[in-house]
Amino acid sequence: MFKSLSLKVIVFGFIFTFFSSFGQSFFLGLFNSSIRDTLSITHGQFGSIYASATLFSSILFIWLGKKIDDVNVFKFSLFVIPLLAFSCFFFSKIYSIPFLFAAIFLMRFSGQGMMSHTASTTISRYFTKSRGKALSAGWFGLSCGEFILPVLIVYLLTLYSWQNIWLTISIIVILFLPIASYLLIKNLSLDSREVDNNQKQEDKSIKQWTRLEVLKDYRFYIISSNMLAMPWIATGVFVYQSFVTSSKGWGEFTIAQSFMSYSIFTVSTLLLAGPLIDKFSSRKLLIYMNIPLLISTFVIILFDSSLTAFVFLGLIGISNGFANVLGSATWAEIYGVKHIGSIKALTTALMVFSTAFGTALFGVLIDIGFSIEKIAIVSAIYIFSSLALLFLTRKKLNPIYI
Numbered sequence: 001m002f003k004s005l006s007l008k009v010i011v012f013g014f015i016f017t018f019f020s021s022f023g024q025s026f027f028l029g030l031f032n033s034s035i036r037d038t039l040s041i042t043h044g045q046f047g048s049i050y051a052s053a054t055l056f057s058s059i060l061f062i063w064l065g066k067k068i069d070d071v072n073v074f075k076f077s078l079f080v081i082p083l084l085a086f087s088c089f090f091f092s093k094i095y096s097i098p099f100l101f102a103a104i105f106l107m108r109f110s111g112q113g114m115m116s117h118t119a120s121t122t123i124s125r126y127f128t129k130s131r132g133k134a135l136s137a138g139w140f141g142l143s144c145g146e147f148i149l150p151v152l153i154v155y156l157l158t159l160y161s162w163q164n165i166w167l168t169i170s171i172i173v174i175l176f177l178p179i180a181s182y183l184l185i186k187n188l189s190l191d192s193r194e195v196d197n198n199q200k201q202e203d204k205s206i207k208q209w210t211r212l213e214v215l216k217d218y219r220f221y222i223i224s225s226n227m228l229a230m231p232w233i234a235t236g237v238f239v240y241q242s243f244v245t246s247s248k249g250w251g252e253f254t255i256a257q258s259f260m261s262y263s264i265f266t267v268s269t270l271l272l273a274g275p276l277i278d279k280f281s282s283r284k285l286l287i288y289m290n291i292p293l294l295i296s297t298f299v300i301i302l303f304d305s306s307l308t309a310f311v312f313l314g315l316i317g318i319s320n321g322f323a324n325v326l327g328s329a330t331w332a333e334i335y336g337v338k339h340i341g342s343i344k345a346l347t348t349a350l351m352v353f354s355t356a357f358g359t360a361l362f363g364v365l366i367d368i369g370f371s372i373e374k375i376a377i378v379s380a381i382y383i384f385s386s387l388a389l390l391f392l393t394r395k396k397l398n399p400i401y402i
Contacts, residue, residue, distance in 0.1 A: 005188075006134070009126050012184040013138025016077075016119035019177060021145030022088060022169055023111015025235040025355055026259065028104070030153045033242050034162045039097060043243060047363020050239060053101045054356035057109035058349040065117050065345025066211070073122050074186050080118055081177040084110040088170035092163045108352060116142070117348045120328040121341045122185070131329055132277030136270040139324040143270060147263030150256040207400040208336035211343055222393050223330060224350055225386040229290050230323045231351045232358030233297075233379045234316055239359050240366060247372040250306045255313075262313035262320070269321025282329040283397040287390055289326055290383050293319035297380040301373045327351075334399050 021027050028050075036046055068076050087106035094100050119138055127134040156165055214220050237244060241255040276285060296315035299308060331343050365375050 006127070006130070008184045009123060009188065010134055010137045012181065013119040013123045013134075014141035014144075015177070015180050015184075016115050016141065017139055018141035018145045019084065019173060020111050020115035020119070020142060021149055022084070022173075023107040023109075023113070023115065024142070024145075024238075025112075025359070026146055026238040027149055027153070028107065029238040029241050030150060030157075030256070031162050032239060034157065035094065035100065038094070039100060041097070042367070043240060044363040044367035045097075047239065047359045047366075049097065049101050050104055051356040051360035051363070053104035054108045054352055054359065057105050057113060058352035058356065060109060061113045061117075061349040061352060062345055065113065065348060066342035068118065068121050068345070069339060069341035073118065073188050074181060077118055077181045077185070078178070080110065080114045081173065081181065084115060084177075085170045085174035087111065088166050088173060092166035092170065094163075108355075112355070113348060113352055117344060121344050122188070124328045124332045124340050124344070125337050126188070130278060131332065132282070132325060133274035135277075135325045135328050136274030139270055139321075140267060142324065143263050143267045143321075146259055146266065150259040154253060154256045205401050206336045207402050208338035209334075209343070210339050211346055214335055214343055214346070219334070219393065219397060222386075222389050223286065223397070224347065226286065226290055226390050227323065227327055227330075227347070228350060228354040229383050229386055230293055230316070230319050232354040232361070233293065233383075234320065234358075235355040236358040236362035236375070236379075237313075237316070240362050243366055244372055245309075248304055248306075248308070250309055254306050254309045258309040258313045261310040262317040265314040265317030266321040266324075269318045270325060273322050273325045277325060277329050282326045282333055283394075285322065286326055286330060286397070287387070287394055289322040290319055290387055292316070294380060294383045294387070297376040297383065300376045301380075334397060336399070 032046060036042070041049075083106075087103070087110040090099075090106055091103040094103050119141070120135065123134050123138045124131060153165065209217070244250075245252065245255055273285070292315040296312050296319075299312050299315065303311075327347070328344065331347060332340055335343055361378075362375060365378070370378075
C-alpha cells in the first residue's frame with residue numbers, strides 16, 4: 001500500500017507518537033498519587049500546578065511549533081529529542097512544588113506538544129491521496145502506548161521508585177530516537193510529497209491559508225470547540241483517575257486495566273477512520289466524532305459497576321481514535337498544507353490549553369465537593385453544545401478553491 005519513503009514516514013510518525021506518551025495526561029496521571037504523597041499536596045493543588053504548567057507550555061508552543069515549516073524535519077527532530085530526554089530526566093528530580101511545575105511544563109511541551117506535532121505535521125504534509133490511512137497508522141503509536149504503558153507502569157511502581165522509572169525513560173529516549181530519526185527521515189525535505197498527480201493538481205487549486213487568515217475564519221472556532229472536547233474531558237479523567245476509582249468504589253487498578261479497552265477501541269477506530277477519511281473526507285466525518293464521548297458521560301452518570309470503567313473508556317477511545325486522525329486531516333483539507341505546521345502549532349497549542357482547562361476545572365470541582373456524576377453532567381452540556389453548532393454549519397466546511 002505504501003512505497004519505501006512513505007513507509008518510513010509512517011514508521012517515524014508511529015515512533016514519535018508512541019514516545020509522546022510520556023508527556024500525555026494518561027501517563028502523567030499514573031504518577032499523580034506518588035507525586036502528591038511525595039510533596040504532600042491535594043488533588044486541587046496538583047490540578048492547579050498541572051493546569052498552569054500546561055497553559056504556559058501551550059503559549060510557548062504557538063511560537064516554537066511553527067518552526068517546523070521552516071526547517072528540515074530531521075533537523076527539527078534533533079531539537080525535539082534532546083528536549084524530551086532532558087524533560088524526563090528533570091521529572092525524576094522533582095522534590096518541591098516549583099520543580100513539579102517546571103517538570104510538568106517541560107513534559108507537556110516536549111512530549112504531548114512537540115513529539116506529537118512533529119509526527120502529525122510530517123505525515124499531514126507528506127501524504128495527499130492516502131493521508132487518512134497514513135495518519136491512522138502513525139497515531140497507532142500513541143494507541144500502543146496507551147495500551148501497554150498504564151499496566152506496565154503500575155507494575156513497575158510496585159518494584160521501583162517513580163524517580164528511577166523516569167530516569168530510565170530519559171536514557172531510552174536519548175539512545176533510541178536519534179538513531180531511528182536518522183534512518184527514517186534524514187533525507188525528507190519540506191517539499192517531499194506522496195506521488196499522485198491528480199491530487200497534486202487539486203492541492204495547487206486549494207487556497208493555502210496562513211495562520212492569521214485561519215484566525216479570522218469563524219469555521220475554525222466551531223471545529224475547534226469540537227476538537228477540544230475530547231482532550232479536556234479525557235485529561236480530567238486521566239489525571240484524576242484515583243478520584244474516579246474512589247468515587248465509584250472501583251478497585252485500585254480498574255482504570256489502569258480498562259485502559260486496554262480504551263486502547264483497543266482507539267486502535268479499531270483508527271483502522272476504520274483512515275480509509276473512511278480517504279473515501280468521504282474528514283469534513284463529513286467530523287459530526288460523528290464526539291457522539292461516543294457524549295454517550296460515555298451518560299454511562300458514568302448512570303452506572304457504578306467496575307465493568308462500567310471498560311465501557312466508559314472504550315467509548316472515549318472511539319472518539320479519541322476519530323479525533324487523532326480528524327484533528328490533522330481536517331485542517332489540511334480545509335486550509336491546505338503550505339502553512340500546515342504553523343496552523344497545527346496553533347491547534348496543538350489550543351489542545352494543550354484545553355487539557356490545562358480540563359485539569360483545573362476538574363480539580364476545582366472536586367475540591368468544592370462535586371461528584372464524578374456531576375462533573376460528567378458539566379462535560380455532557382459542553383459536548384452537546386459544540387455538536388449543535390457543528391451540525392448547523394456542517395455544509396460550510398469546504399475548502400476554498402482559487
